[in-house]
Amino acid sequence: MNVDIGNALASVAAPGVSRASLERLDTQVADAHERIERGMANGEHGYEALNLPQRTDPDEIRAAVEPVADADALITVGIGGSALGAATITNALADESDTEAVYLDNVDPEWVSSHLDRLDLENTAINVVSRSGTTAETLANFLVVRDAFESAGVDWTERTIVTTGDAGPLRDLSDRHDLPSLKVPDGVPGRFSALSAVGMVAAEVCGHDLEALLEGAAAEAETLSGSLFECPAYAYGATTYALDQRGAGINAMMPYAESLETAAEWFAQLWAESLGKDDLGQTPVRALGVTDQHSQLQLYRAGPRDKLVTFVTPQESVDRPIPDTDVENLAYLGDATLGELLEAEFEATEASLAAAGRPNVRLELERVDEYELGGLLYGMEAACVLAGELYGVNTFEQPAVEWAKKATRGLLGGGEFEEAEAVAEKTSLRVER
């Protein structure tokens, strides 16, 4: 992954971040890097995630998925960090795969049923993932999926792989039915676990190259160093932090590849849950080039000056010519390909933001393949850890989400809920038709 922060730097037209201030920030980056290295060396909670390229064992994952390797479809039941990493990988690489990857994260009954009703369950496998093993949505969806298998006369115990922590309801269930299981590595929070079994079971069943994913991540890991000017991941983390300090509290992640749409979702969780605490953090927004040029771009170029736009641009991809036409005003398209049009749209958007003094950063990938994707996932995680150090927040906890999880359980009769109820009552205002 290369990072071009040129359009985030202050110029005559743009009020971005100055090179001098980045040079000053580099001292803090050096200190943060020392802290990160120490955390990695000691396997401390969270920092351990940056060791995954060396720790993850593809053979162990392959052995666990062997019983379902021939599945036509794989239903991954998980949410947040237990689904988005895997979905990012399989959606990005979908064209290489014969297995359909389905992700059940939401508990919308209509949507869950629509998947279960259409899939041939006899040739479908289940990949249930929960670090804690207690997440209500995941367990509920798993019970529903299991029930659908039983109703279809399919032995779900022959078709299920579990990935979870050492203990908890999901681990108990997996032990009771002797299911093939993998462990969420210690010290790795869900949103940093894409490069472990959490993200890679689905990748393996869908036929992707796990070694290449890890090699790409390892290559990115090798660039970690005490200067943002030498490390693309830190350049990104430090620049976003510096821009946020100057008012860019919103970061719109805008890949110019349909296949990377889920990567923006994954990034949103990483950035929001890791940095959004102590009244600090930068709000991630999901966007997609070119689609959102025709919906959000007006705001990015002419709305409040509180945004950074992050482009992700693969340099190579398959292409397709635009056929000639005899419609006179469209003749200019006939000489181009869809890829050239996409590239021109990207360059025009980047230039238009820069011309309007709106900071933007470009993350360049050679192409969308396992190696580059591994680098992108690792690079964004390292950028996030660095940004967390600069903000001075605890990057690896998420107390606000835990509060809502507890409240949900309480509402369903699974625990205390007085605090949430009391607040909701005081602030409720209802307007009826």
Ligand SMILES: O=P(O)(O)OC[C@H]1O[C@H](O)[C@H](O)[C@@H](O)[C@@H]1O
């Ligand atoms: O993997 P699980 O324990 O089921 O957790 C799934 C998700 O739950 C919560 O929403 C956490 O805030 C997320 O960070 C986590 O990824």
